[in-house]
Amino acid sequence: MPDQATPLLSVRNLTVTFPSLHASAPAVRGVNFDVGREKVGIIGESGSGKSTTGRALMRLLPKATRITADRLQFRGEEILPLSDRRMREIRGHSMAMILQDPKYSLNPVMTVGEQIAETAILHEKLSRRAARERTLEMLEKVHIREPERVMGLYPHEVSGGMGQRIMISMMLITRPALIIADEPTSALDVSVRQQVLAILDELVSANNMGLLFISHDLNLVRSFCDRVLIMFGGRIVEELPASQLEQASHPYTRGLLEALPSLLHPKDRLAVLRRDPAWAEG
Amino acid sequence: MSMTHKSQGLRDWLLNEDFSSPAQARAHQAYVTWLRFSANPLALGGLVFVILLSLAAWLAPFVATHDPLQQDLARALLPPSGQNWFGTDELGRDVYSRLVWGARTTLYIAILVTVIVGPIGFVIGAAAGYVGGWADTVLMRITDIFLAFPSLVLALAFSAALGPGIENAVIAIALTVWPPVARLVRAETLTFRKADFVVAAELQGAGVLRIMFRYIVPLCAPSVVIRLTLNMASIILTAAGLGFLGLGAQPPSPEWGAMAAQGRQYLLDAWWLTAIPGMAILLVSLAFNLLGDGLRDILDPKHA
């Protein structure tokens, strides 16, 4: 593993504010973290700013959004001052993103093959034929049988699990250094979820990529990721190695853990989280 | 000081979401809607224009400077002046006053058509959408037949069949306006028909009428209101078109389309006879369009 010292991504004091009629609190406030060639999970309740953080890294938020950071470096390069053009070169090429629901995140009127190849053509200036080859290759890598046939299908003709694999192949075809996956499996069934995660896991480690895995499923993050960031109210309240999640010290994290019904360790009553406004300030 | 204090209190009462009575809940809804609406200057402009026009129509006897029917052949075709603000027509009548009284005709047609079409479209659309099956097929076939004609052509054919006159024009226009409304209501009904809250009510024992009128109608209402407002503009244009072709209001009652048509004969010497009523039609129709767009922005966020 080369270059563990300088992380792939380094974020300091990231703050994101959406324009609004009322003067509102920022959606993400002073967030600090690093991502290396590892799997980092972000968990937190709905609205805690997980997706916003992920999108801010790729500068995919609406134009009027205000993003500030003391540092927002990707492979040593400051992201925020980059020109749009340069940013587009990075997106999809060295930093990619997988979205939640393949039903909505794939273009319904383009064939699957066309959509995957598009990325390759765009960033690697491949010919159509070469892009096609790469697409087939990629589809095989995500364990799709009959890739030839699947390439010609439209998104509504494939199942959710397959759609998510297509999404993965579309984003990984250029072998990016960092992938941001925003709840990539929460629209999927349990059985399919396992497969998709396995594929993602396999590709990430095979290509030595970094993965930022956004989810609200504690069990999943705990078992899938190396490290976990816990967000609350736009802040990262705690950061832990995944294996030590049980030993979390922050009351919010603890609350989440205790609120979770568990199959193996049944509780008569679930603990209810008592929110403390001070957590968001800290 | 106490005034502002009081109004401050009212504002708080209106904005406070912790309601203590249904009246406050409704007042709050209305006030918030108004706040959003008034943030849109164009829509506000449309509303103000429509209100002014309605006032002018209502107070026509006071707003007009002349009797709209008073002829004076010696003073025919005079250009706009201090005495006749918009000039006089071929019979020496005051164009400004005819315009003011004509607002009544225009609004009368637009409102009457809307009042006829709203409930009809509602009942037919909601019945087709909610009851479904056989009723849906029959009702939608009928709607299709009417929709197969461009609306002016159909209105033209009907008002020719019924004979000229405002009431007949109203009927003819109404016949062309209801199908899209019914379609809209049907489409909306279909989206709500399977909604969980409707199913919940069904499972608790609500009857068809109850579901239609207490559950579905209030939800279709905003888009129907928007549609009807925007329709006002097209009704006014259709009515003017009929008037223009001589099928709308009959003389001497002032109707803008007919005024513009009649004025066309004197176009070269008296442009104001055509230009001014036409401009009036444009402005009213514009105002209703702006108003409708504004309402859509606030009532129907999915179409923003």
Next chain:
Amino acid sequence: MIAIENLTISFGRGSKTSHVVRGIDMAVNKGECFGLVGESGCGKSTLLGAIAGRVKNWQGAISIAGEQVRPEKRSHAQLRRQQMVFQDPFGSLHPRHTIGRILLEPLVMHGIGDRDARVEKALEQVSLPTRFRFRYPHQLSGGQRQRVAIARALILEPEILLLDEPTSALDVSIQAEILNLLKDLRERAGLTYVLVSHDMAVVAHLCDRIAVMKDGQLVEISTRQAMIDNEVQHPYTRMLREGSLGYRPQGAAITA
């Protein structure tokens, strides 16, 4: 309390007929909480719909509280006996009715008097402040809405509550509150539950007996303890169980 025999539900006609539920037999005892798990599209909601009276095109026999029900039409008394809570708290409340109105409606439909008191009591039951009566659903959080939906079901004093994934749209912390509430209510009012969920842990938390459904059929009816102890029979049940425990990094599943 609920007895189902050879229930088959199909949609469509002619060549397009699809049998969504096929020959299900099951029985739910009084006061029991019966869980139903299975993958998306396996027919859980449809089965629940048939019990509730929402789905009408079924064959077989359903009896509720010892009374045989017919597919097409149910009497008010039959409808009142079981109530349903839906998955999506945003779609199950009428957006233009106040909370008070939402709770009042069932009372009006059934001609029940003493309405104000009942509404207040229902709100109290689900631990919502009574002043919420005048609010609209959009002014409530997801968890609060789900409470209102439960209150709406409870206001008719049913014997059975049919819960279709009542917490899957909610955050973990809110889910805990709702699950606690459901548990309390059952104990207090002696209700019978049928709970549908994706999440094995949720089902196991509430239910005594758990039925596993696949492609419209019951593959296994098991108990909570069996689930915990991994004493389930069917491989499909086992897979569901493991899925709910988190990610297992073995390459095995990939080639499936």
Next chain:
Amino acid sequence: ATPPDQLVIAINMGSMRGLDPHEANQIESAEILANLYDRLVYFEPDALNEAKPQLAEAWTISEDGKTFTFTLREGVTFHSGNPLTAEDAAWSLARLVKLGLAPAIDLRQWGYNESNVDTLIRATDARTLVVETPEPWSPGLILGSLASSACSIVDRAFLADKEQDGDLGRAYLQASDAGSGPFSLRTWRANDIMMADAFASYWNGAPAMRRVIMRHMPESSVQRLQLDTGDLDVATRLSSTDLDVFEKAGTIDIQKVQGFGFYYVALNQKDDILSIPQVREAFRYLIDYDGLASTIMRYYGHKSQTVIPSGLPGFLEDMPYSLNIDKAKELLAEAGYPDGFSKVLYIGPGTPYFEFAQSLQANAAKAGITLDLQMGDYLSRFRERNFDIFMGRSGERLPDPHAILQSYATNADNSDGAPLSGLLAWRSAWDVPKELQELVVAAARETEPAQRAELYAEVNALYLKSSPALITSFERFDVKAVSKRVSGYVGHPTWLTRWDTVSKS
């Protein structure tokens, strides 16, 4: 600008219905037919009581006035190249009678019908046509009828090929011609355009205009602009204001062509109120004769309150009525309606009816009468006597006082089913005083011109005094605005304006 050898005329073709001379009954068609076809005789526009030879070189009239013997011109050919013979003439007139369509009235009114026409109108040789009348009539009436567009002579041999299902070539003639006139039809598209080319072998020499084009141009302002820019030679539908502009500028010749009829207001005598003589009289005081004459009616009419147009025997200049609201109120009070009443006034569409009616409406309102104006095609109501008040104008193809008087002042049977719906008096349900009716018939049978003129003067005076149900206010004029480059285009009172006399500079 229009080429020097083409004449471009703007008309409103809206009411035209095909070009069969024995079927078409509209003023616009008549002008076209006048040029596509010839007739036995014609009248100069300014000499309406003297028939001139056209296809007939000469004629004699028997002592009893019942038999006319025409000698046809030699060497006349149809556009098809067929020679024109007396047989063609006899067949054409018989065709008119036998088709029995609207213009057939021109012969049928003198007693012709399907069964007698073949014996009464006959060719005795190729150049001799004998026309006998069933009853004695003033010869002027017969010659006048023979000059109308309805009595055009058509090409029998040519049409024989075009006949379908025994229709005597009617279907074919709707949009084609079979005449011998100075122009032959080139293109005819309803409500769009008519083009006619000069007939090189016309018996009277080829016309100067190589082509005549008539365009459908219903709008006054469009006609005016085109006339102004020289894209048009003759405009026929100009409004008073547009005419006014031209007259003031003096750049265009304005012809006011006498129209052989009147603007009238018909009061339905089946109505209890309108049948009171004082009420009828009151209406005569509600018309603003002078105001209208100087504005709206300035070009469309000449003030006239009698029933014989100027230039015809019996014309009177008496004009005792003028706008007088007080007088009208007095009369209404006398009639028992001091507070007025309300009636529906039906009018045809367009100028000047529209403005005229609104003026009447306004004056009536001052006298307490509410008139509800209905504008549109209400002729059928009028013909069915199903109206209150109807305003219209009349015009005749026959340049004789009788044509007008028969309609305005005879009503042999005032019952509802009587077959007299062509008569304005019957339509108004006006039981015309016996004395007046008898005088009209006597005048028509009178063969001595001077005596006829005297009788007509008497009729006219009597009509004026009779508080008629048909109130005349203006004698009809049709206005043509003619470019100064055009000469020889002379509007004809019975619509037979010819183009072969036209030349351009």
Next chain:
Amino acid sequence: MSSPELTAPSRKAADNPLPDILRKIATSGAAILTTLFGLLLLTFIIGRMIPADPVLAILGDNYDQAAYDRVYSELGLDRSVPEQFFSYLQSIARFDFGQSNVTRNSVAADLARVFPATLELAILAIVIGTVLGVPLGIASAVKRGTWIDHLGRIVALLGYSAPIFWLGTMVMLIFYARLGWIPGGGRIDLYNDGLVVGPTGMLILDALLAGEWEVFWSAVHHIAAPALLLGYAAMAYLSRMSRSFMLEQLNQEYILTARAKGLGERPIIWKHAFRNIRVQLLTVITLAFCGLLDGAVLIETVFGWPGLGQYLTAALFYADMNAILGAVLLIGLISILINLLTDVVYRFVDPRTR
């Protein structure tokens, strides 16, 4: 344990494809037939309701009773109403719309003559409207809230609100009467009339085919103003619709995906979003085209355009029953036909409906 890899509903249902297709054709055929029948019934009723006497329209005023009776029975008015309707249906089935009282031609021939004029105008207008309106709407959506958006919306709103007959009249007043830039109505200069009698009846096309340049330019000169005005109306509608369609698409998740791939604005708009609104656009273009027939009725009157609209108004005016029925029916048929056509085109453009 097989995972539900491929749920392709369209394929699954295709076990038994032929009867399905037949049934689909049969149902839509039946729907069209009932609509058609309704259309015929409606037009027939309208025709019989018209309160003017068609006999008088033919005869003019001066005639006798015998002439009236003859024409009355020629028009078939002496038969009972159901009988009349039945014979009406029969003749329609033979494409025989009867004879026009006004033109004394067969209505079918008249329609064949006037319709190409309207079609020419409408096609040109819809092309103008689409070419200007769709990009304008899309620009408005993409640049939402900027001055381009405001300008686009105002231009569209004005086109939406202005009475087209009035705009036409004002254009005539200014550009013809005052400035003399455009001709004073009609399809062509008088002296070019009849030089080209082409296969399509659309003068511009016919002149091009015949290589008659003078005629071509004259025709273009004449059609410019009415086509631009109608095109403006269509543009207003289309830009408004394209804007809202585009806005809807731009809020979709897949746009975010495309951005995340690194695509630039242009391909995102044209390759991704636009492809998704094609079907909707097609629908509204169809609607706009049908709406243009409305506008044509008015604009033809103003510009003296000898097309279907003018034919219809003249027919209404003179109670020309057969012509009214024919023209209204033709318009109805065109609308049905166009809708059918778009339905078919859908299936090619949108994979989801295939």
